[in-house]
Amino acid sequence: MRDKDEAQPIRRLFWVLWAAVLLLKLGVVAQLPLFVDEAFYWQEGRHPAAAYSDLPGLTAWLARLGVELGGDHTWALRAPFLAMSALVPWLLARITAREFGERQGWVAGCFGVLLPLSGSLGLLALPDAMMALATLLCLDAGARLLREVDARAAVELAVGLALGALSHYRFIAVIAVGGVVLLCLPEGRRALRDVRVVIAAAIGASAWAPLVAWNMDNADAGLRFQLVDRHPWSFHAEGLWFVAIQALLVTPPLLIALTLAGARGARAASPITRYFALFGSLIVLGFFVLGFFADTERVSFHWPLPGFMALLPLLPGVLAGWPRWARRLTAATAGVALLAILAYYLVVSVPGLRARSAGEKWYPSNFAGWGELADAVRQRQRSMPPGTRIVADNFKVGAELGFALGDPRIAVLDHPINHKHGRAPQLRLWGLQSAGRAEWGAAPVLLVVGATEVEYKNLLRRYHQLCAMVGPLPPPQMLNVDHGRQRFALFALDGAKREGDCTTPAMAWVDAPLPGRKVGREFDVSGWAFKDGVGLARVEIMLDGRVVAQASYGRELPGVRSYWEVSNDPQHPRVGFDAKVRLDAEPPGRHWLGLRLHGRDGSVEDWAEQPIEVRR
Structure with a gap:
């Protein structure tokens, strides 16, 4: 009773945080433009199949369910994923409460909401929400099995394994690490010998059948892409960025706390505590090591999320030994990071704000x-x-x-x-x-x-x-x-x-001024431009969408032709241009410098703009 009374304030805080974040996410989901992967999953959903070249079938099926119920709107497409993500912190709280006490459960649930990687789940129609839910189901089933093998735990394990198998190839890491950890524990080895657990594992394995069949019918194209083609499988030092990126996304105080939770838990007397600690630590460390050999061109910062979720049940025990200011700092920095992620998506949703980032690397x-x-x-x-x-x-x-x-x-x-x-x-x-x-x-x-x-x-x-x-x-x-x-x-x-001859759109480059440079009320613009097949008739200089100068076109630049070896512009090497711009009413500050290219075939093409700073 005392534990329940002590848990009431943190329980209310959990539901306030949960509801507030969910409302914020609903607002973002309704406005955020469709991400390219989401669009392809929608397309897969319109071509029903058991599996696809890039993923198992569940992501496409859920995308189809969303638009069937809500129409062809981005919010409808994302609705099933947002609903699944809303279950994640609640399930995390229930798992922790059962194993470590109700107050600890609500603390873990609060951090399940605030952890940026889990708190932002469901904003996009991506497989990560299902993977997170499947991971927690398997984690919960494993903890139950360590205590006692019963039908409920076996069914939960089967459901978790099946959901994970239908979500992504990457769920293999959860299965492999979970199996290794259970084998390391005497209670786990006992559970794995039980026929009910064997049947649950068989059901989970059968969920991979559609993906296996697809690969067998298509020369292992999906498997080769996920495990071979996209990865260099040679050592590269970029893996060191893992720590910095995770510190940024998980936040430094929370990352330190989770690291301590894993280290202490691995030495604990309780098999369930060791189970959570080893499960989470091995997944995070495994992806850290993989980062030195795997694909660095695509986004992978979210891969360790299953490991961090396994460590969250141990987090309240670590925070309990910290001073109040450190606990508040940990929660505050996690909340600020989550709000920053939501704010980023809001910026993406507003065309005017997004356009201001056109000159930035994070565009x-x-x-x-x-x-x-x-x-x-x-x-x-x-x-x-x-x-x-x-x-x-x-x-x-x-x-x-x-x-x-x-x-x-x-x-x-x-x-x-x-x-x-x-x-x-x-x-x-x-x-x-x-x-x-x-x-x-x-x-x-x-x-x-x-x-x-x-x-x-x-x-x-x-x-x-x-x-x-x-x-x-x-x-x-x-x-x-x-x-x-x-x-x-x-x-x-x-x-x-x-x-x-091959006629193409025009190609161009501004050599001066460089992007972001400060210029006076009068400044020179130089560069080159050409148009294969027909050539250019003239080049105009533009500022903020209006013509401000006519360029002198035809300066010899033989280096352009030698670089663009396939170019067939008949005017090579006379493709350079120069202009002097004199501004009148333009205010000082940031402006956008561009080109208007007139082809000899009558075409008119506006080239991409670059930012410059006009001095007073």
């Missing part, structure tokens, strides 16, 4: 520009013949346009990022990988190209690959989002056979 390109692109495509469709087919040049554009236009069957050209993200095999299975003009015949096509999805040094080569697939490109409609940080090209192909 959220995977969230940006899709609504503007869909509007431009709809408008362009109205000016093209009825029945015009939309074709995207990569899976991101195809999936995002598909969601916006309600069409999960938008064809996609072969593209390096389709392979980089493991989506090419799935597109081929759906019959959505297009070979280009040879397949389209004389039908009109609106080709939508993501110009910023390729590194700039490879962009011209990509344009020439497009020419090989569809022929010389007509003058593009360029769409610059957020000052051109996100950039698309729309090509209206009328079906007529085009002959001649």
Whole structure:
């Protein structure tokens, strides 16, 4: 009774935090633009299957359930994932309360809400919410089994293993570590010999059958991507960033507390305490070691979350020995970090705020520009013949346009990022990988190209690959989002056979002034620009979207041609430009410098802008 009385204040705090964070997340979910992976999971959900090239089936099924119940809205797509994430801190509190006392349970639950990695679950329709829930179910079942094997614990284990198997390949780490920890404990070895646990494990293993079958039917394409193709499997020092990144995301005080919880718990007399400590510590340390050999190009900061959740039940015991100011600091820093993550997503949701970040490294390109692109495509469709087919040049554009236009069957050209993200095999299975003009015949096509999805040094080569697939490109409609940080090209192909050299969108570079530099009321602009196939007629200098100077175009720059080896602009090497800009009414401060490129074929293309600072 005394424990319950002492737990009442922290219990009320838990539900206040839980409700407040959930309300904040509901607001963010309703406004946040669709992330590219979410769009592809929506597309997978519109092509029902037991498994897919990148994931097991559960993520796609939940995405389909959300839009079936709520319509084709981003909030509806995310609703099942948000609901699952809301269960995570509550289940964490119940597990901890049963093992260590009710007050400790509500403390662990509060930190389950505040831990940024778990508190932000459900904002996006991604598999992590299901993985977190599956991990806690398995963790809870394991703790029960250490005490006594019964049907309830076995069923919970089977459900957790099945949910995890249907969520992601990465859940294999939870299974492997959980099995090793149980084998290390005498009580765990006893439990593993029980037939009910064996049956539960068999049920969990059977949930991998759809993924195994998919890989057997497709030359292990998914398995090779997840375990071989995406990882260098050679040592690289970037793994050291793991500690700094986790300290930032978990927050330093909380990371220290969880580390102490794992170290102390591993030496505890209680087998259940050792179970939590070893389970959590081995997962976190395992991903730390993996970071020295695995993929560094894609986001992986969330991988250790199952380990941190296993350590949270031990956290109240560590915090109880800290002074009050340290406990409050730990909770406050975690809360501030969670609010910072939610604020980041709010910034992403507001076009004006997002545009201000166009010159920053953290610019959220995977969230940006899709609504503007869909509007431009709809408008362009109205000016093209009825029945015009939309074709995207990569899976991101195809999936995002598909969601916006309600069409999960938008064809996609072969593209390096389709392979980089493991989506090419799935597109081929759906019959959505297009070979280009040879397949389209004389039908009109609106080709939508993501110009910023390729590194700039490879962009011209990509344009020439497009020419090989569809022929010389007509003058593009360029769409610059957020000052051109996100950039698309729309090509209206009328079906007529085009002959001649490869004609591409223009390429350009501003050598001076450099981005972010301070300039006076008068300053010089220089650089180069060219347009393969036809060449450029003139170049104009723009500031904040208006023309402020005419450039002198045609200065010899032989180095440009030698760098862009495939370029066929007939004006090489005379592709340099120079201009003097004289400002009048522009106020001091940040402005955006851009170019307007006039092609000899009549095309007009606005180049991406870069920030400059105008002095008083």
